[in-house]
Amino acid sequence: MKQQNVDTKTNLPDTGEADECLFEYLHAEMVNYVLSSKTNGKEGEEELSPLEWMGFGVGYRIMERLTREWARFKDELDTIKFICMDLWSSLYRKQIDNLRTNHQGVYVLHDNAFRLLTNIGAPDSTQYLREAPRLLAFTCGLLRGSLANLGIVSTVTAEIATLPSCKFHVQVQRV
Amino acid sequence: MKQQNVDTKTNLPDTGEADECLFEYLHAEMVNYVLSSKTNGKEGEEELSPLEWMGFGVGYRIMERLTREWARFKDELDTIKFICMDLWSSLYRKQIDNLRTNHQGVYVLHDNAFRLLTNIGAPDSTQYLREAPRLLAFTCGLLRGSLANLGIVSTVTAEIATLPSCKFHVQVQRV
Known part of the structure; x- marks a missing residue:
């Protein structure tokens, strides 16, 4: 094949936009x-677990990398705060809006405008409420994975009342 | 549950690193x-097609968004150049290093250090050469999808000689 070189070198353009939506689209x-590869058709725990498990792997490895040059965390709360601020803002472009805890291993992370929910339906609409859990399973796993990397075994569930806001419940397992 | 508010508001930290690897890990x-959900075990076209198809969807939508405020492209070559420069640098943090064409619908995009290949194996090693195609299927689809959005129907294949460099062959279908 006779081929010709084409010059493509110019200054790097400003294309933050495509980069921003790459994760969302993927x-x-x-x-x-x-969801399509599971043929049984019922919506439930069973179907979303591969997403949760992928999130676990991603969270585990991101945390490994993010805390590389970080001092040891003081305690559990300190770790959760790191997740609410540093991890969240780097993944989802904003911090967790509200963190509540009973100081006995239960943490509730409240995000008023969760990145993966902002583009589905009108604000405060309930139209896609039924479909929303599938968009949170990955992040539940991500939270569980990042905590697991720091030695905290937990279960994470999500709760949605009105889009695009949601809450993540972290329940730390005490052995 | 008795819960207490915890203050998490501080300045946004610099955490570009986690963001950078999020796409790679996902x-x-x-x-x-x-690959694990396909049980037949043989490596081939059949197995990688879901990845290619996901790439198509992502590429199609990213292009839709990226060209929103862009003037119409002059011709096919102009479109390909846009992909090599703007799209590539926003997705993979660098431009295509070399673009060749026979001016008859064949384009070869050469990336000397493809982002998804840079972290597997030592440079110039051939250890993971057999596994490398699975890391390129998504991007082949992404190229095909972004071209399809602009009305160019094509087939895209990838070629690897030494890691982490690779070539994407775009063959435009003339009707």
Whole structure:
């Protein structure tokens, strides 16, 4: 094949936008793929667990990398705060809006405008409320994975009342 | 449950690093999931097609968004150049190093250090050469999808000689 070189070198353009939506689109494709490859058709724990498990792997490895040059955390609360601020803002472009705890291993992370929910439906609409859990399974796993990397075994569930706000319940397992 | 508010508001920290690897980790999990959910065990076209198809969806939508405020492209070559420069640098943090064409619908995009290949194996090693195609299927689809959004129907294949460099062959279908 006779081929000709084409000059493509110019200054790097400002294209933060495509970069920003890459994760969102890939996440959406992944959710569709996982749900479509399960043929039983019922919506439940069973169906979303591959997404949760993928989130676990990603969270575990991101935390490993993010805390590389970080001092040891004082305690559990300190770790959760790191997740609410540093991890969250780097993944989802904002911090957790509200963190509540009973100081006995239960943490509730409240995000008023969760990135993966902001583009589905009108604000405060309940139209897609039924479909929303599939968009949170990955993040539940991500939270569980990042805590697991720091030695905290937990279960994480999500709760949605009105889009695009949601709450993540972290229940630390005491042995 | 008695709960207490915890103050998490501080200045946004500099955490570009986690953000950078989010896509890479998610991509890796997705590749593993797709390959593990196919039980037939043989490596081939059949197995990687879900990845290619996901890439198509992502590429199609990213292009839709990226070209929103962009003037119409002059011709096919102009479109390909846009992909090599703008799209590539926003997704993979660098431009395509070399673009060749026969001016008859064949384009070869050469990336000397493809982002999804840079972290596997030592440079110039051939250890993981056999596994590398699974890391390129998504991007082949992404190229095909972004071209499809602009009305160019094509087939895209990838070629690897030495890691982490690779070539994408775009063959435009003339009707």
